Amino acid sequence: xxxxxxxxxxxxxxxxxxxxxxxxxxxxxxxxxxxxxxxxxxxxxxxxxxxxxxxxxxxxxxxxxxxxxxxxxxxxxxxxxxxxxxxxxxxxxxxxxxxxxxx
Numbered sequence: 667x668x669x670x671x672x673x674x675x676x677x678x679x680x681x682x683x684x685x686x687x688x689x690x691x692x693x694x695x696x697x698x699x700x701x702x703x704x705x706x707x708x709x710x711x712x713x714x715x716x717x718x719x720x721x722x723x724x725x726x727x728x729x730x731x732x733x734x735x736x737x738x739x740x741x742x743x744x745x746x747x748x749x750x751x752x753x754x755x756x757x758x759x760x761x762x763x764x765x766x767x768x769x
Contacts, residue, residue, distance in 0.1 A: 670705060670757045671720040671728055676754035679714040686716075688748045696744070700735040701726065728759065 677685045679767050686709070697720065707718035722728045735741055 669721075669728065669761045671732075672758055672760045673718050673720060674756040675752045677714045677716050678751045678753055681716050681751035683713070684746075685739045685748050687753045688744075688746070689716075692744060693748060696740055697735060699740075700738060701731050702728075702735055 689707075697704065701722055701724065703723060704719050705719040705721055707716065709716050720728075720732075722731050
């Protein structure tokens with residue numbers, strides 16, 4: 667895995683639990699069916715900041731796979747749409763940095 671997509675969201679605090687449930691129960695499995703896998707996710711509950719990593723593991727272009735996912739009938743039918751609960755988004759492609767811990 668060379669590049670992954672790092673996604674950071676500021677979620678409406680009043681909808682945080684709705685967002686988490688919808689993301690976990692609907693968004694993650696739906697994205698996986700379209701070839702977009704979730705590596706890990708983190709939550710800063712006090713700030714309603716949600717951060718997660720998405721990747722494509724078969725060499726396809728992440729942006730192309732995501733565009734097809736977003737245009738799919740399945741994604742467009744998602745109700746309620748959790749994107750409406752996001753106050754801010756930051757999405758970028760990043761790559762790992764390898765290091766050795768000094769002894």
